[in-house]
Amino acid sequence: MSVRTTASETARPVAPSRGALRPLSLAEVRIDGGFWADMQSLNASAIIDHCETWMEKVGWIGNFDAAVEGRLLSDRHGREFSDSDVYKLLEAMAWEVGRTQDERLDARLRALVARIEPAQEADGYLNTKFGRPGQQPRYSDLQWGHELYCYGHLLQAAVARGRTAGDDPLVQIARRAADHLCEVFGQGGIESVCGHPEVEMALVEFGRYTGESRYIDQARLFIDRRGKGTLGDIELGQSYYQDETPVRDAEVLRGHAVRAVYLAAGAVDLGIEDNDAALVSAVAAQLKRTIARRTYLTGGMGAHHEGESFGADFELPSDRAYSETCAGIGSIMLNYRLLLATGDEHYADLIERTLFNVVATSPAADGHAFYYTNTLHQREPGSTPSLDEPSPRASSSLRAPWYDVSCCPTNVARTLATLGPYFATSTENGLQLHQYGSGEVSASLNGGTVAVRVETNYPSDGEIRLTVTETLDDEWDLSVRVPGWAREGAQLHVGGEIQEVAPGIASVRRVFNIGDQIVLTIPMAARWTTPDPRIDALRGQRAVERGPVVMCLESTDVPFASNVDELRATGELVDIDGVVTVGVRHMVAWEEAWPYGVEAAEISPETQRVTLLPYHSWANRGPSSMRVWLPMVGDTPSA
Ligand SMILES: [Zn+2]
DSSP: OOOOSSOTTOOOOOOOSSSSSSSSOOOTTTEEEEEHHHHHHIIIIHHHHHHHHHHHHTTTHHHHHHHHHHHHHHHHHHTTTHHHHHHHHHHHHHHHHHHHHHHHHHHHHHHHHHHHGGGGGSSSSSSSSSSSSSSSSTTSSSTTOOHHHHHHHHHHHHHHHHHOOOOOOHHOOOHHHHHHHHHHSTTTOOOOOOOOOOOHHHHHHHHHTTOOOOOOOHHHHHHTTTSTTOOOOOOOOGGGOOOOSSSTSSSOOOSSSSHHHHHHHHHHHHHTTOOOHHHHHHHHHHHHHHHSBBOOTTOBOBBGGGGGGSSSTTOOTTOOOOOOHHHHHHHHHHHHHHHHOOHHHHHHHHHHHHHHIIIITSTTEEEEEEEEOOOOOOSSSSOOSSSOBBBBOOSSSSSSOOOSSSSHHHHHHHHTTOOGGGGGOOOSSEEOOSSSOOOOOOOEEETTEEEEEEEOTTTOOOOEEEEEEEESSSEEEEEEEOOOTOOOOEEETTTEEEOOOOOOOEEEEEEETTTOEEEEEEOOOEEEEEOTOOOOGGGGEEEETTTEEEEEEEGGOOTOOOTTEEEEEEEEEEEETTTTEEEEEEBOOOOSSSSSSSSOBBBBBBEEEEEEEEEGGTTSSSSSEEESSSBGGGSSOOO
């Protein structure tokens, strides 16, 4: 088959049948300059190749060959869910081919699909871990087996392929698998769910893509069955896989963070297709409380290493932040769905925060190593992981090239490949920009097509210049998001007029001419941020943010101290064209035999200035200590 010359206008990651905002496609939103264009280039030039190379090396792709050749019993590699990472790679490749029409990448995608296809069994079953003679039987371990989770990623890869290139063997594999799934888990079938949610949103999207309601019906069965204890109890508790409380009855996201956000995203998808406002608003309320009480400054989610799970409300320790990259990505998927459903820009605010401070933090500057967990406080300089072996620990202190459990790199790859649609949406009469980067945005409104050229150095500076390049004879709305953190000072320049704009949506409605400009200016100067006093782990500390970017202090930038924990911030903060420095004092001769009952910390009277670094850039210069939240001098007894 040939690759299309332009990305299809159907190439959108989700396509809800109703909602306040319409999603745009890869063809309609193209990012071509600045921070996210660079990240997309890194994905194209390094990350996707890296994921494929490693999955060949560790044998996860080879498992499909072994299945066909009958070698699986003695020659299977990776964990029970390793198939899913091959599918996530396929999804990344499919979006990337759709975005760039890269024919060599398309050929690699087709070659991979050709290795997977013969491993599928006659009835549609596809999994390299279960079901063959000598292996555990199919669906004998729904708690931990991840079989339906793997189908979910297969279906999402097929949706990406179908929407960018049309029906092809990957779509056909997915259709056989989805039909099998409906057969086995449908009415009268196995009345259970998968321990790891994911298939729910995939089934809804596959139903949207194919136009067949049976897949959405199956998603509904899974959503409705969950929370009734079907999976049984485990050491981590049933909340680990969200099976202790029905989705509609829960008050907050809890348990394993990735599972929680994937399930919630699937519930929103189902609620939209069923026109079930109660289900959508139940999830929205759970997310609202989760954002208010269980989310890190970075947008990261998950405060427990045990169970990779959410902690209690306000339990957000920096040094034990799990904040898995995949949980951040799942949060973006969930927030995007609710943005589309409601038009509420608070969701776009959290998407921005999570993109800049979780997604952008995961890959190393060269795209060849990744964070799985994203701590906000590295107490001791770590050691460089092996470049040749997968890291056995998710919580590696420096980015590792691969992990025994390597869900995050492929998740980053598929997210970056399909980033454009997260930046802008449309309505019948308007175009809305939610995220900023240089590029082109177009949309079909009721009266025809409109288009805007965006020029900006965001987030280095806060000027976003929109030029209308295609317009209508009639009035239409051009809207921009004023970020929630820009509490004052944002301005909209329209023609010769300047107006102050508050966080949320700022809209201009008029008859636009080609060449008309609107300029949004957002004050970007670095600012201090204080935590909710109920977050005990942060009491007495403040963080610095610059625009949407969370800053950190890395020991690499502090030659006079051996560890950032020896420093106390004075509150002085200077931002000169994005070079952000803070005043600090050094704790001297701080040695106690017993770390309690201490009356005074000796702190140097001299203030020194240290430079802060965007958190997403840390740990690119070798082992270091690092912290986002800085203890303040005023909180130390002797100061
Ligand atoms: Zn992950």
